[in-house]
Amino acid sequence: MDVTISQGSSSVRVFNIYRPPPSSENKLTQSMFLEDFGTFLETISAIPGEIILLGDFNCHVNDADDRFARAFQDLLDAVGLKQHVNGATHKSGHTLDLMISRDTSNVITGVVEIIPEIFSDHYPVGCYLNLQPPKAPSKTMKYRKIREIDTTEFMRDIESSSLYTNPAPDLEELVNQYETVMGMLLDKHAPLVEKSVIVRPHCPWYTDELRLAKQKKRQAERKYTKSKLEIDKQIYADHSKSYKTMLETAKRDHHRSKIEDCDSKELFRVVDKLCNPAAELAFPDHNSEDELAEKFATYFDEKIQKIRNDLDSADQPKKSSATGGSCVSSFETFRELSSDDIRKIIMDSPTKSCPLDPIPTDLFKTCVESLLL
Template sequence: MSNNLDILAITESWLTGDHRDDHAIADLTSTLPDYNLHHIPRKNRAGGGVCVCLRKSFKINMSTIKEYDSFQYIDLAITSRCQTPLRLIVLYRPQKTECKQNTAPIFFREFPSFFEEIATTRNNLLITGDFNFHVNDPADREASLFLDLIDSAGLKQFVTVPTHIKGNTLDLIITRSTDNFVSNVSATNFLPSDHAAVLCSLDIVRPETTKMEIRIRKLRDIDLNTFRNDILQSSLYTSPSPDLDKLIAQYENVLLKLKDKHAPLITRTVKCRPNAPWYNEQLRDLKQKLRRLERRWLSSKLEIDKQCFKELSNQYHEMINQAKLDYHKMQFENCNSKQLFQQVEKLSKPKTSKVLPSEIPNDPLVERFSSFFAEKIQRIKANLEESPPSHLSVQTSYSCTSTLSELAMVSEESVKEIIMKSPSSSCTLDPIPTWLLKNV
């Protein structure tokens, strides 16, 4: 968020492809509502996993993923405003296989065939990720073989700064030698990870800000006295229908018209923005101080500056975790039971859009839902009739002498009292919200 990124590539996501991912994905989608997450999990083994988080206004096409023994990857074609797509490949090579074998020899056999498949693409090609080769060390044989391999394939590598806590360059940005759309490559070390974040600029068209249409009514701004007077002057009071069904229709029509009059429907277009209400001024000031210490350490290369930077970095991330904890704790303390369930669902489940079949009009779809449940009840009844339960004998130790022979009439005041004491929950089918109904 602070770097205003359009694309974020992540290796070692630890996503597994099952329900254990829900909390992490829910946290991301709640904090970054204008971003989509695409990921390839690492199943049946801890660690690993690659993912890309990018703005919703990008058009994305994910290519079919093949299985390789030495590395994981995700392959996305990213298009922005009708420009030539960017083919982004995020790759992670673990140092060891499941059998504790070194993956480097296998990688040198697999990567050339992998590159042959993607080399023919006409798109801008960008390969990035954690390759786990110490390309900064000329004496490292595996790193030298890797650099020779990408050079023979017509590729070039941009990262020249340390990307690991031990001073090695493991996280790379690779393009074709003939391409020239990557610039401003840098790395920042203030993350809690043992790897740095590698930043760069891409010479492609930036996507438009994600926008969405919302429809609102300013119900809270309604003048209640005027609303009451309009109800009293309406046909609902001056000429109510004697027929119950017609009276219900009259009630709904009158209130709907009055709602449109006093709080007309307004359509607005809003921009989706990141949402981190727990991020406060204290964290922002500490982060600026952290950046200054990082620049001092990178400039001086002194161990004392490195230690000061690491200590403040740990303090910063502890404060972030505490700020999030305090914020969510306050949210839970100040909410009712309904809001509590909403908060828990927001934090534990990713957002999903409710999708209905697009090829079926609404009216036939409603009939299909109705028929489904009606037929389901009939099937249950038929199954019960086919297998009647065995005779049951219930022993009771008491007898009831009271009988219910008639229902007593209730007064309007009694009905009103029950309505006013009931919860103010509403349904979209209600002509006006229940809280407004009670007030008028």
């Protein structure tokens, strides 16, 4: 595996290698590996920048009498590479898992640590890299603290505003007045707040119980790493196994529940979301949400107008239809809506809001009595 890790102007190219041990089945030999590996080293030694080779080489570099290990080391020396791991990385006592960099490089800093593993016959090898870690992605959010609004004070401000004391006589002017006054009151009681948040993956199945289990596992790991006692090792193993089981169960139960609770139409959406991660929505270029809404409105308006023009210009045979009787009903008068009628319409409407609304719908319903006066 060939991976390039970049951050700013610095980067390191990491090659992860696994060498299968020779056997009668794979018909591989040590000389075949040395020849291929030598060609590989000649290629990567010409690569500019930092490089790291790591993986399971199945080579006993800890054995000074091993001919294969000496030939392997000679290849590294020939191209100016250095092997950093000292100590057993396998339960049999051999150094098989290696970490290699240029002998003049300082990309690998500090002590290369071999961590006794409890689940595998190979031990993890850790080190520090002389690279700046990438910053977590973040985005700026704008929001209002709507729930902290004192609705009594908000309603009092509505009743003392020009919307209440001096309403506009014209309908269009009244609508503009309503938007202006309510927008000003909302800015007063719940001013717009900007906050930078770190974007994290959405894991609906990750519960507080899982978070607590992970904390206990980490605590047991730190205690075992510090004490090296067998009892702490077993406790860490138990916590790790328990957390892994809980994690798998939580994921399985979450997805099973979602699938069982949806109908045939929703099932396709759920499966598609699981198999195909959602892509970012691509909106037309815009400088504000108002401009974006206008672009959508213009698009659909032009689309409907085009359909009408096409229908008008199409050659269609004229059809005559006999109509029997005549309509004698007519609307001559309309009943004026009362405050109770308007209140019922407002309260029965869905509590949904849009960023273009002067105030959120739930706040509007709370203050409906002041607006009906």
